[in-house]
Amino acid sequence: AQSVTQLDSQVPVFEEAPVELRCNYSSSVSVYLFWYVQYPNQGLQLLLKYLSGSTLVESINGFEAEFNKSQTSFHLRKPSVHISDTAEYFCAVSAYSGAGSYQLTFGKGTKLSVIP
Amino acid sequence: NAGVMQNPRHLVRRRGQEARLRCSPMKGHSHVYWYRQLPEEGLKFMVYLQKENIIDESGMPKERFSAEFPKEGPSILRIQQVVRGDSAAYFCASSLSTGQVLTEAFFGQGTRLTVV
Numbered sequence: 001a002q003s004v005t006q007l008d009s010q011v012p013v014f015e016e017a018p019v020e021l022r023c024n025y026s027s028s029v030s031v032y033l034f035w036y037v038q039y040p041n042q043g044l045q046l047l048l049k050y051l052s053g054s055t056l057v058e059s060i061n062g063f064e065a066e067f068n069k070s071q072t073s074f075h076l077r078k079p080s081v082h083i084s085d086t087a088e089y090f091c092a093v094s095a096y097s098g099a100g101s102y103q104l105t106f107g108k109g110t111k112l113s114v115i116p
Numbered sequence: 117n118a119g120v121m122q123n124p125r126h127l128v129r130r131r132g133q134e135a136r137l138r139c140s141p142m143k144g145h146s147h148v149y150w151y152r153q154l155p156e157e158g159l160k161f162m163v164y165l166q167k168e169n170i171i172d173e174s175g176m177p178k179e180r181f182s183a184e185f186p187k188e189g190p191s192i193l194r195i196q197q198v199v200r201g202d203s204a205a206y207f208c209a210s211s212l213s214t215g216q217v218l219t220e221a222f223f224g225q226g227t228r229l230t231v232v
Contacts, residue, residue: 006158041228042226043122046221046222104151104159106151109158
């Protein structure tokens with residue numbers, strides 16, 4: 001079975017400062033990794049994903065994440081945050097469940113608060 | 117192309133009543149997933165369905181909960197005799213294919229169930 005750990009439940013950061021949201025996973029099989037963002041009272045939106053190839057993946061709004069297999073991590077980073085980045089961020093792993101399907105397993109989320 | 121549509125967005129039920137949550141997947145998607153988000157928790161997988169088939173219900177509570185995805189119409193998550201502990205946000209996701217790997221799932225905006 002796979003699991004996802006997001007080490008920080010809340011991260012406050014000043015506007016234009018850099019931020020890192022940490023994510024570690026455990027799985028006995030090959031995995032695919034995702035970051036989703038959830039704005040208040042909204043659904044989840046895919047931010048970026050790692051399937052294969054380059055271990056550094058980027059989103060269109062300046063976020064990036066690096067897959068580190070040896071450390072089983074997929075930390076999310078942004079060099080300069082904006083007020084509009086205030087949201088909750090979920091790390092997820094997709095792996096074969098053994099019950100005939102692939103499933104997304106989510107971490108508990110990290111609430112990013114950007115302070116003006 | 118409309119996204120994943122869930123309704124209602126908010127649902128209030130008294131203890132003991134039934135709750136019906138609906139999910140229309142994205143056009144062309146035949147795979148539907150239901151997740152539950154409890155306060156301060158990440159999303160937990162409940163059930164995975166294809167048209168007229170339940171593929172994986174390993175995350176579904178054994179009693180009072182059921183799900184279907186008929187040949188025509190939306191997927192329905194049904195909760196009978198609701199209790200306060202059922203209060204949560206229920207998210208539906210759809211994908212084009214999960215034959216090999218779940219590479220991307222599109223989420224609806226969720227139904228927030230409140231049991232009073």
